[in-house]
Amino acid sequence: MRKALFALLVLFTLAAGTPAVAARPQWTPQTYTAAPADNPLKGFLPFAGDYETFPHSMEWFYLPLSDVMTGPRKFDWDAFDSQLDAIAARGHQSVFRFYLDYPGRPSGIPQYLLDEGLLTRPYPDFGNNGVSVAPDYSDPRLVAALENFITALGRRYDGDPRIGFLTLGLIGFWGEWHTWPYDGTTQPENWMPGDDILTRILQRYENAFDRTRLLARYPSPLNKNLDIGYHDDSFAFETLPPTSWHFVQRLIDEGVTGKWRREPVGGELRPEIQSCLWDQPVSCTQYEDYSESVDQTHASWLINHAAFTGTGFTGEKYQRAVAGARALGYELTVTAAKLTPGRASVRIANRGVAPFYYDWPAELAAVDRSGHVVRRWPTRWTVDGIQPGDAPTELSARITTRGLRHGRYDIVLRLPNPLPGGTPLRFANTSQNTTSGWLTLGSVTAR
Known part of the structure:
Protein backbone atom coordinates (compact mmCIF):
# COMPACT_ATOMS: atom_id res chain seq x y z
CA MET A 1 0.00 0.00 0.00
CA ARG A 2 2.84 2.36 0.99
CA LYS A 3 4.64 1.53 -2.28
CA ALA A 4 1.52 2.36 -4.24
CA LEU A 5 1.04 5.68 -2.41
CA PHE A 6 4.72 6.52 -2.91
CA ALA A 7 4.50 5.79 -6.62
CA LEU A 8 1.45 8.08 -6.96
CA LEU A 9 3.23 10.83 -5.00
CA VAL A 10 6.27 10.64 -7.31
CA LEU A 11 4.00 10.75 -10.35
CA PHE A 12 2.15 13.85 -9.14
CA THR A 13 5.41 15.55 -8.15
CA LEU A 14 6.94 14.97 -11.59
CA ALA A 15 3.80 16.20 -13.32
CA ALA A 16 3.67 19.38 -11.22
CA GLY A 17 7.37 20.07 -11.64
CA THR A 18 7.54 19.74 -15.45
CA PRO A 19 6.76 23.10 -17.12
CA ALA A 20 4.25 23.03 -20.01
CA VAL A 21 5.80 23.90 -23.36
CA ALA A 22 3.65 26.49 -25.11
CA ALA A 23 2.97 25.62 -28.70
CA ARG A 24 4.31 28.22 -31.09
CA PRO A 25 1.58 30.00 -33.04
CA GLN A 26 1.17 28.56 -36.49
CA TRP A 27 0.16 30.15 -39.77
CA PRO A 36 -17.04 41.88 -54.63
CA ALA A 37 -17.28 43.51 -58.06
CA ASP A 38 -17.80 46.93 -56.46
CA ASN A 39 -14.49 47.04 -54.60
CA PRO A 40 -13.18 50.62 -54.50
CA LEU A 41 -11.15 52.18 -57.29
CA LYS A 42 -11.73 49.38 -59.82
CA GLY A 43 -14.37 47.81 -62.05
CA PHE A 44 -17.00 49.32 -64.34
CA LEU A 45 -18.35 52.81 -63.84
CA PRO A 46 -21.22 54.85 -65.29
CA PHE A 47 -21.51 58.47 -66.20
CA ALA A 48 -22.44 60.28 -62.99
CA GLY A 49 -25.87 59.38 -61.68
CA ASP A 50 -27.80 57.33 -59.14
CA TYR A 51 -27.77 53.79 -60.53
CA GLU A 52 -28.57 50.52 -58.78
CA THR A 53 -28.50 48.29 -61.86
CA PHE A 54 -24.83 47.26 -61.64
CA PRO A 55 -22.21 47.11 -58.86
CA HIS A 56 -19.75 50.02 -58.89
CA SER A 57 -17.64 52.22 -56.64
CA MET A 58 -16.84 55.15 -58.96
CA GLU A 59 -18.64 57.50 -61.34
CA TRP A 60 -17.37 59.43 -64.34
CA PHE A 61 -18.01 63.02 -65.43
CA TYR A 62 -16.75 65.71 -67.82
CA LEU A 63 -16.66 69.40 -66.95
CA PRO A 64 -15.93 72.39 -69.22
CA LEU A 65 -13.02 74.51 -68.01
CA SER A 66 -15.25 77.56 -68.45
CA ASP A 67 -17.36 76.35 -65.50
CA VAL A 68 -14.56 77.02 -63.05
CA MET A 69 -12.05 79.42 -64.64
CA THR A 70 -13.22 83.03 -64.79
CA GLY A 71 -9.90 84.89 -65.19
CA PRO A 72 -6.18 84.25 -65.64
CA ARG A 73 -5.91 83.35 -61.94
CA LYS A 74 -9.55 83.43 -60.86
CA PHE A 75 -11.56 80.29 -60.15
CA ASP A 76 -15.05 79.43 -59.00
CA TRP A 77 -15.00 75.81 -57.85
CA ASP A 78 -18.71 75.53 -56.96
CA ALA A 79 -19.77 73.53 -60.04
CA PHE A 80 -16.87 71.11 -59.59
CA ASP A 81 -17.43 70.66 -55.85
CA SER A 82 -21.14 70.10 -56.42
CA GLN A 83 -20.38 67.22 -58.77
CA LEU A 84 -17.80 65.69 -56.42
CA ASP A 85 -20.18 66.04 -53.46
CA ALA A 86 -23.14 64.46 -55.28
CA ILE A 87 -21.06 61.42 -56.21
CA ALA A 88 -19.49 61.17 -52.74
CA ALA A 89 -22.97 61.27 -51.18
CA ARG A 90 -23.66 57.99 -52.99
CA GLY A 91 -20.53 56.50 -51.40
CA HIS A 92 -18.56 56.66 -54.65
CA GLN A 93 -15.37 58.29 -55.84
CA SER A 94 -15.07 60.40 -58.98
CA VAL A 95 -13.09 59.98 -62.16
CA PHE A 96 -13.24 63.07 -64.36
CA ARG A 97 -11.81 65.23 -67.11
CA PHE A 98 -11.88 68.94 -67.86
CA TYR A 99 -12.21 69.93 -71.50
CA LEU A 100 -11.99 72.95 -73.77
CA ASP A 101 -13.47 71.34 -76.88
CA TYR A 102 -16.12 68.59 -76.80
CA PRO A 103 -17.73 67.94 -80.21
CA GLY A 104 -21.45 68.58 -80.02
CA ARG A 105 -21.31 70.52 -76.73
CA PRO A 106 -20.93 74.26 -76.18
CA SER A 107 -17.35 75.44 -75.93
CA GLY A 108 -15.49 74.91 -72.67
CA ILE A 109 -13.05 77.76 -73.36
CA PRO A 110 -13.07 80.33 -70.51
CA GLN A 111 -15.04 83.37 -71.58
CA TYR A 112 -12.30 85.83 -70.71
CA LEU A 113 -10.02 84.20 -73.32
CA LEU A 114 -12.72 84.48 -75.98
CA ASP A 115 -13.24 88.12 -75.01
CA GLU A 116 -9.49 88.70 -75.44
CA GLY A 117 -9.69 87.41 -79.02
CA LEU A 118 -8.35 83.86 -78.73
CA LEU A 119 -8.39 82.29 -82.19
CA THR A 120 -10.94 79.46 -82.54
CA ARG A 121 -11.74 77.12 -85.41
CA PRO A 122 -15.20 75.69 -86.20
CA TYR A 123 -15.44 72.17 -87.61
CA PRO A 124 -18.23 69.82 -88.78
CA ASP A 125 -16.65 66.51 -87.71
CA PHE A 126 -18.03 64.03 -85.12
CA GLY A 127 -21.53 65.50 -85.46
CA ASN A 128 -20.32 68.84 -84.15
CA ASN A 129 -21.63 71.13 -86.91
CA GLY A 130 -20.06 74.20 -85.35
CA VAL A 131 -21.46 73.77 -81.83
CA SER A 132 -17.99 73.60 -80.29
CA VAL A 133 -14.81 75.21 -81.57
CA ALA A 134 -11.16 74.20 -81.40
CA PRO A 135 -8.94 76.80 -79.73
CA ASP A 136 -5.47 77.81 -80.84
CA TYR A 137 -3.58 75.65 -78.34
CA SER A 138 -0.33 77.49 -79.14
CA ASP A 139 -1.59 80.88 -77.99
CA PRO A 140 0.58 81.94 -75.01
CA ARG A 141 -2.50 83.24 -73.18
CA LEU A 142 -4.18 79.83 -73.37
CA VAL A 143 -1.00 77.97 -72.40
CA ALA A 144 -0.59 80.23 -69.35
CA ALA A 145 -4.25 79.70 -68.45
CA LEU A 146 -3.87 75.91 -68.55
CA GLU A 147 -0.73 76.03 -66.42
CA ASN A 148 -2.41 78.28 -63.86
CA PHE A 149 -5.48 76.04 -63.78
CA ILE A 150 -3.50 72.84 -63.25
CA THR A 151 -1.52 74.40 -60.41
CA ALA A 152 -4.69 75.67 -58.72
CA LEU A 153 -6.45 72.32 -59.22
CA GLY A 154 -3.60 70.41 -57.63
CA ARG A 155 -3.22 72.84 -54.75
CA ARG A 156 -6.90 72.50 -53.86
CA TYR A 157 -7.69 68.86 -54.71
CA ASP A 158 -4.54 66.72 -54.63
CA GLY A 159 -5.31 63.84 -52.28
CA ASP A 160 -9.01 64.74 -51.99
CA PRO A 161 -10.73 61.48 -50.93
CA ARG A 162 -13.67 62.27 -53.20
CA ILE A 163 -11.42 61.73 -56.22
CA GLY A 164 -10.40 58.32 -57.51
CA PHE A 165 -8.48 59.20 -60.68
CA LEU A 166 -7.93 62.27 -62.85
CA THR A 167 -7.50 62.04 -66.62
CA LEU A 168 -5.45 64.93 -67.98
CA GLY A 169 -7.92 66.27 -70.54
CA LEU A 170 -7.85 69.93 -71.69
CA ILE A 171 -6.08 69.28 -75.04
CA GLY A 172 -7.83 68.17 -78.22
CA PHE A 173 -11.29 66.82 -79.03
CA TRP A 174 -13.00 65.52 -75.86
CA GLY A 175 -9.77 66.37 -74.02
CA GLU A 176 -8.22 63.23 -75.56
CA TRP A 177 -4.99 64.85 -76.76
CA HIS A 178 -5.70 64.52 -80.47
CA THR A 179 -7.23 66.74 -83.16
CA TRP A 180 -7.60 64.09 -85.86
CA PRO A 181 -8.18 64.61 -88.74
CA TYR A 182 -6.65 68.07 -88.20
CA ASP A 183 -3.24 66.74 -87.25
CA GLY A 184 -1.27 67.14 -90.45
CA THR A 185 -2.14 63.65 -91.75
CA THR A 186 -5.62 63.51 -93.28
CA GLN A 187 -5.91 67.31 -93.32
CA PRO A 188 -2.94 69.58 -94.04
CA GLU A 189 -3.73 71.69 -90.97
CA ASN A 190 -2.31 70.61 -87.61
CA TRP A 191 -4.26 71.99 -84.67
CA MET A 192 -2.25 70.21 -81.96
CA PRO A 193 0.24 72.27 -79.95
CA GLY A 194 3.94 71.55 -80.32
CA ASP A 195 5.85 69.14 -78.10
CA ASP A 196 7.30 72.05 -76.13
CA ILE A 197 3.82 73.10 -75.01
CA LEU A 198 2.67 69.55 -74.34
CA THR A 199 5.78 69.00 -72.22
CA ARG A 200 4.96 72.10 -70.18
CA ILE A 201 1.41 70.87 -69.57
CA LEU A 202 2.57 67.38 -68.57
CA GLN A 203 5.24 68.74 -66.24
CA ARG A 204 2.76 71.08 -64.61
CA TYR A 205 0.42 68.15 -63.91
CA GLU A 206 3.21 66.05 -62.41
CA ASN A 207 4.36 68.95 -60.21
CA ALA A 208 0.81 69.74 -59.05
CA PHE A 209 -0.22 66.21 -58.00
CA ASP A 210 1.66 63.96 -55.58
CA ARG A 211 -1.15 61.77 -54.25
CA THR A 212 -4.06 61.73 -56.71
CA ARG A 213 -3.28 59.41 -59.62
CA LEU A 214 -3.13 60.87 -63.13
CA LEU A 215 -3.80 59.19 -66.49
CA ALA A 216 -2.88 60.35 -70.01
CA ARG A 217 -4.66 59.27 -73.17
CA TYR A 218 -1.64 58.07 -75.14
CA PRO A 219 1.79 56.68 -74.24
CA SER A 220 4.39 58.99 -75.75
CA PRO A 221 8.06 59.95 -75.45
CA LEU A 222 6.87 63.04 -73.57
CA ASN A 223 5.17 61.14 -70.72
CA LYS A 224 6.90 57.75 -70.61
CA ASN A 225 9.18 58.75 -67.72
CA LEU A 226 6.58 60.71 -65.76
CA ASP A 227 4.45 59.49 -62.85
CA ILE A 228 1.40 59.33 -65.07
CA GLY A 229 -0.62 56.27 -66.13
CA TYR A 230 -2.79 55.82 -69.23
CA HIS A 231 -6.40 55.46 -70.29
CA ASP A 232 -7.58 53.51 -73.35
CA ASP A 233 -10.85 55.06 -74.47
CA SER A 234 -11.40 52.53 -77.24
CA PHE A 235 -10.98 49.45 -75.08
CA ALA A 236 -11.44 46.01 -76.68
CA PHE A 237 -11.89 47.74 -80.03
CA GLU A 238 -8.52 49.36 -80.77
CA THR A 239 -6.48 47.89 -77.93
CA LEU A 240 -4.47 44.87 -79.07
CA PRO A 241 -1.36 44.84 -81.28
CA PRO A 242 0.02 44.89 -83.89
CA THR A 243 -1.84 47.86 -85.43
CA SER A 244 0.35 50.92 -84.83
CA TRP A 245 -2.31 53.18 -83.30
CA HIS A 246 -3.77 50.53 -81.00
CA PHE A 247 -3.21 51.09 -77.30
CA VAL A 248 -1.00 48.10 -76.46
CA GLN A 249 1.13 48.62 -79.55
CA ARG A 250 1.73 52.18 -78.39
CA LEU A 251 2.78 50.79 -74.99
CA ILE A 252 5.18 48.43 -76.75
CA ASP A 253 6.60 51.13 -79.01
CA GLU A 254 7.27 53.46 -76.07
CA GLY A 255 8.74 50.72 -73.90
CA VAL A 256 6.16 51.17 -71.12
CA THR A 257 4.38 47.81 -71.13
CA GLY A 258 5.35 47.37 -67.46
CA LYS A 259 4.41 50.86 -66.28
CA TRP A 260 1.11 49.51 -64.89
CA ARG A 261 3.09 48.12 -61.94
CA ARG A 262 3.40 51.64 -60.54
CA GLU A 263 0.87 53.76 -62.48
CA PRO A 264 -2.80 52.93 -63.22
CA VAL A 265 -4.47 52.06 -66.50
CA GLY A 266 -8.14 52.87 -67.09
CA GLY A 267 -10.38 53.85 -69.97
CA GLU A 268 -13.71 53.18 -71.62
CA LEU A 269 -15.16 50.19 -73.37
CA ARG A 270 -15.82 51.39 -76.88
CA PRO A 271 -19.46 52.61 -76.75
CA GLU A 272 -20.53 50.42 -79.70
CA ILE A 273 -19.59 47.22 -77.82
CA GLN A 274 -20.56 48.06 -74.24
CA SER A 275 -23.69 45.90 -74.43
CA CYS A 276 -23.11 43.36 -77.20
CA LEU A 277 -19.75 42.25 -75.75
CA TRP A 278 -21.59 40.29 -73.03
CA ASP A 279 -23.91 38.37 -75.34
CA GLN A 280 -23.23 34.67 -75.83
CA PRO A 281 -22.02 34.38 -78.49
CA VAL A 282 -20.72 37.96 -78.76
CA SER A 283 -22.99 39.83 -81.15
CA CYS A 284 -20.73 42.82 -81.89
CA THR A 285 -19.80 43.24 -85.55
CA GLN A 286 -16.30 44.39 -84.55
CA TYR A 287 -14.51 43.84 -81.26
CA GLU A 288 -11.39 42.40 -79.63
CA ASP A 289 -11.14 39.68 -77.02
CA TYR A 290 -11.99 41.27 -73.69
CA SER A 291 -9.94 38.95 -71.46
CA GLU A 292 -6.88 39.36 -73.66
CA SER A 293 -7.32 43.13 -73.61
CA VAL A 294 -7.46 43.11 -69.80
CA ASP A 295 -4.45 40.82 -69.52
CA GLN A 296 -2.30 42.92 -71.84
CA THR A 297 -3.26 46.35 -70.47
CA HIS A 298 -3.66 45.46 -66.77
CA ALA A 299 -6.57 47.90 -66.68
CA SER A 300 -8.14 48.75 -63.31
CA TRP A 301 -11.33 50.51 -64.41
CA LEU A 302 -13.47 51.10 -67.48
CA ILE A 303 -16.45 53.26 -68.26
CA ASN A 304 -19.26 50.90 -69.33
CA HIS A 305 -22.37 53.04 -69.13
CA ALA A 306 -24.55 50.55 -71.03
CA ALA A 307 -24.49 48.23 -68.00
CA PHE A 308 -26.26 50.91 -65.96
CA THR A 309 -28.84 52.39 -68.32
CA GLY A 310 -32.51 51.38 -68.38
CA THR A 311 -32.99 48.11 -66.56
CA GLY A 312 -29.33 47.19 -67.13
CA PHE A 313 -28.27 43.67 -68.02
CA THR A 314 -30.13 40.60 -66.79
CA GLY A 315 -29.61 36.88 -66.37
CA GLU A 316 -26.45 35.26 -67.67
CA LYS A 317 -25.52 38.41 -69.59
CA TYR A 318 -25.44 40.29 -66.28
CA GLN A 319 -23.28 37.60 -64.70
CA ARG A 320 -20.81 37.70 -67.59
CA ALA A 321 -20.56 41.48 -67.27
CA VAL A 322 -20.03 41.24 -63.49
CA ALA A 323 -17.23 38.76 -64.12
CA GLY A 324 -15.76 41.23 -66.61
CA ALA A 325 -15.85 44.01 -64.04
CA ARG A 326 -14.37 41.79 -61.35
CA ALA A 327 -11.48 40.83 -63.68
CA LEU A 328 -10.19 44.42 -63.66
CA GLY A 329 -7.56 45.73 -61.27
CA TYR A 330 -6.48 44.17 -58.00
Missing part, protein backbone atom coordinates in the same frame (compact mmCIF):
# COMPACT_ATOMS: atom_id res chain seq x y z
CA THR A 28 -3.52 29.38 -40.32
CA PRO A 29 -4.59 29.22 -43.97
CA GLN A 30 -7.43 31.57 -44.95
CA THR A 31 -10.06 30.51 -47.48
CA TYR A 32 -10.34 32.31 -50.81
CA THR A 33 -13.53 33.44 -52.48
CA ALA A 34 -14.03 36.02 -55.22
CA ALA A 35 -14.02 39.62 -54.00
CA GLU A 331 -7.91 41.23 -56.08
CA LEU A 332 -6.23 41.00 -52.68
CA THR A 333 -6.60 37.92 -50.54
CA VAL A 334 -5.19 37.02 -47.13
CA THR A 335 -3.64 33.60 -47.67
CA ALA A 336 -2.70 32.96 -44.02
CA ALA A 337 -2.79 34.60 -40.59
CA LYS A 338 -0.87 34.08 -37.36
CA LEU A 339 -2.16 35.45 -34.03
CA THR A 340 -1.07 35.74 -30.43
CA PRO A 341 -2.36 38.07 -27.70
CA GLY A 342 0.65 40.26 -28.51
CA ARG A 343 1.01 40.16 -32.29
CA ALA A 344 -0.98 39.77 -35.49
CA SER A 345 0.62 38.73 -38.79
CA VAL A 346 -0.86 38.21 -42.24
CA ARG A 347 0.25 37.12 -45.67
CA ILE A 348 -1.46 38.96 -48.53
CA ALA A 349 -1.42 37.96 -52.20
CA ASN A 350 -2.80 39.69 -55.28
CA ARG A 351 -4.79 37.46 -57.64
CA GLY A 352 -5.80 40.35 -59.91
CA VAL A 353 -4.11 41.97 -62.93
CA ALA A 354 -2.89 45.20 -61.30
CA PRO A 355 -1.88 46.52 -57.89
CA PHE A 356 -3.90 48.75 -55.60
CA TYR A 357 -2.51 52.24 -56.21
CA TYR A 358 -3.26 54.13 -52.99
CA ASP A 359 -1.60 53.83 -49.58
CA TRP A 360 -4.72 53.51 -47.47
CA PRO A 361 -3.64 52.54 -43.92
CA ALA A 362 -4.96 49.29 -42.45
CA GLU A 363 -6.30 48.84 -38.94
CA LEU A 364 -6.72 45.84 -36.66
CA ALA A 365 -9.39 45.42 -34.00
CA ALA A 366 -10.65 43.06 -31.32
CA VAL A 367 -14.31 42.03 -31.46
CA ASP A 368 -16.06 40.53 -28.45
CA ARG A 369 -18.55 37.65 -28.47
CA SER A 370 -21.47 40.03 -28.96
CA GLY A 371 -19.91 41.45 -32.11
CA HIS A 372 -18.75 44.79 -30.69
CA VAL A 373 -15.37 46.29 -31.55
CA VAL A 374 -13.76 46.77 -28.14
CA ARG A 375 -10.27 47.81 -29.17
CA ARG A 376 -8.57 49.13 -32.31
CA TRP A 377 -4.94 49.14 -33.29
CA PRO A 378 -3.75 51.44 -36.09
CA THR A 379 -0.98 49.91 -38.20
CA ARG A 380 1.60 51.05 -40.69
CA TRP A 381 0.35 48.43 -43.11
CA THR A 382 -0.62 49.41 -46.62
CA VAL A 383 -1.35 47.12 -49.55
CA ASP A 384 -0.42 49.47 -52.37
CA GLY A 385 2.11 48.00 -54.74
CA ILE A 386 1.46 44.31 -53.95
CA GLN A 387 1.98 42.89 -57.42
CA PRO A 388 -0.07 40.16 -59.13
CA GLY A 389 1.66 36.80 -59.18
CA ASP A 390 4.27 37.68 -56.57
CA ALA A 391 4.78 35.66 -53.41
CA PRO A 392 2.48 36.83 -50.61
CA THR A 393 3.57 39.96 -48.75
CA GLU A 394 4.00 39.36 -45.01
CA LEU A 395 2.89 42.08 -42.59
CA SER A 396 3.12 42.01 -38.81
CA ALA A 397 2.03 44.38 -36.03
CA ARG A 398 1.97 44.44 -32.25
CA ILE A 399 -1.41 44.16 -30.55
CA THR A 400 -2.24 43.79 -26.86
CA THR A 401 -5.20 42.31 -25.03
CA ARG A 402 -4.01 43.72 -21.70
CA GLY A 403 -6.91 45.39 -19.96
CA LEU A 404 -9.59 43.49 -21.85
CA ARG A 405 -11.97 41.33 -19.87
CA HIS A 406 -11.14 37.64 -19.71
CA GLY A 407 -12.47 35.78 -22.74
CA ARG A 408 -12.01 35.14 -26.42
CA TYR A 409 -11.90 37.87 -29.04
CA ASP A 410 -11.93 37.78 -32.81
CA ILE A 411 -9.07 39.73 -34.39
CA VAL A 412 -10.22 41.55 -37.50
CA LEU A 413 -8.55 43.59 -40.24
CA ARG A 414 -9.80 46.25 -42.63
CA LEU A 415 -8.68 49.00 -44.99
CA PRO A 416 -11.23 51.77 -44.55
CA ASN A 417 -11.96 54.09 -47.44
CA PRO A 418 -10.79 57.64 -46.61
CA LEU A 419 -14.01 58.90 -48.21
CA PRO A 420 -16.64 59.11 -45.43
CA GLY A 421 -19.28 56.53 -46.33
CA GLY A 422 -17.08 55.21 -49.15
CA THR A 423 -16.94 51.57 -50.11
CA PRO A 424 -14.31 49.79 -47.97
CA LEU A 425 -11.73 47.58 -49.61
CA ARG A 426 -12.87 43.96 -49.25
CA PHE A 427 -10.48 41.03 -49.33
CA ALA A 428 -11.17 37.91 -51.39
CA ASN A 429 -11.83 35.68 -48.37
CA THR A 430 -14.83 33.80 -47.02
CA SER A 431 -14.38 35.47 -43.61
CA GLN A 432 -14.72 38.95 -45.14
CA ASN A 433 -17.72 40.99 -44.02
CA THR A 434 -18.71 42.77 -47.22
CA THR A 435 -20.73 45.46 -45.41
CA SER A 436 -18.46 46.59 -42.59
CA GLY A 437 -15.20 45.80 -44.37
CA TRP A 438 -13.83 43.77 -41.44
CA LEU A 439 -11.99 40.55 -42.28
CA THR A 440 -11.85 37.98 -39.46
CA LEU A 441 -8.34 36.54 -39.09
CA GLY A 442 -8.91 34.28 -36.07
CA SER A 443 -9.26 34.63 -32.32
CA VAL A 444 -7.13 35.10 -29.20
CA THR A 445 -7.82 34.74 -25.49
CA ALA A 446 -7.39 37.58 -23.02
CA ARG A 447 -6.42 36.37 -19.54
